[in-house]
Amino acid sequence: MSYEIKIQNFEGPLDLLLHLIKQNEMDIAELQIHEITHQYLEIIDQMKQLNLDVAGEFLLMAATLLHIKSKTLLPIPEDEEGEEEDDPRAELVRRLLEYQKYKYAAESLEEFPLLGRDTFIRRYELPEAAPEEDAGLESVGLYELAAAFQQLLTSLPTETVHEVMSEQLSVTDRINHILSQLSSQPSMGFSELFGGTPTRQEVVVSFLAMLELVKMRLVKLVQAASMGPIWVQAAVDLSGDDISQIQEDHLGYH
């Protein structure tokens, strides 16, 4: 007996079980655990033969099925009351019924008039504008920050010659540089941090310096719209004298 099964079509073990139940024209509530376990294990075997990585969830379900099967083979111990023995299939049956509900719900969800597929709205994107005041600025998430850094690195000219650099850039120097720039202007563009055509090393050091400043809560990063340009703003008043120069040893960079 062989089962022609496209393994990748199953969302998980519950989905596979529902498929088997349907194929065998069984009632979920009257789950024939012996037959289903047998067929389920056969499919798992096939998955292995196809060198597919059988997800742990499928193996766990196999164990659960075998456990239930073994329980049904054992004589049922009488309760003190002598009634209502627990059906070992009960929990699995409930999970299958519940899963089936959401499976159907997912199918009907797809029938809804989807925006962008069945129905459309008018969209007009404002051209990117420099932020005026604080109004409407959102704080920048980690994804956006990493993406901006990545973009900056890829826009660098590739260095074709390998040369051992003797010049040492210091994160501390960059921090103090950024702080002094921010003391004269309240905010600056993220890309301005790296001014001109910096080397890869300068970019990395500047980025580290900026992260340090965020960590010290001296600056904050904002953007006017998601995927919009990122702005660096002073989080405290930097024009006063109370911000002392950052000392090298506080940071642990060399």
Added chain:
Amino acid sequence: MDTIKLKSVIESLLLANGEPLGIKRIAEMLELPNADVRQAVKDLMEDYELRQGGIRIVEIANGFQLRTPVENGAFVKMLNASKPFKFSRAALETLSIIAYRQPITRSDVEYLRGVDSGGVLKTLLEKHLVRILGKKDVPGRPIIYGTSPQFLELFGLKDLSQLPPLKEVGALEEETPLPLPEKQPMTELSPSKG
């Protein structure tokens, strides 16, 4: 402002806003009672229905929005044919579980689906269809998730009560929702990571 003018203004607001616009917001802007605005929006909706044109007013996420009717979808789609809209089954399943059972933790979603759902959940979060509602007050303080207003907008729903009732198929009796294993974490049920 007479009724004709009010309807005209609201129509302009809906066109210019793009996103669903609520009665309350319009009423505040125009400094008019909610009831007047609601009546004007209702009349406007009827006008659009009667005209049977290429634009409808639809109630979405507790607001109103100008949309193209579904029967014209195939034509409008030609404008941006490069972006076919498709959900994976895993995404739809996860989304429907969250929609019906919110607020819900990731481990509860995984218990119901029987598979790891971290990747799907991350995608749904990135697409802003699902949002973090907070943390559950149980040991470990797991994050609880729910659907976002963008979810309602995407599926054209006024609110969550418009979701179709869950179909009970093959159930022997009226069942209460499956109680999720709250006290014991998923250690017994979820597969080991290794």
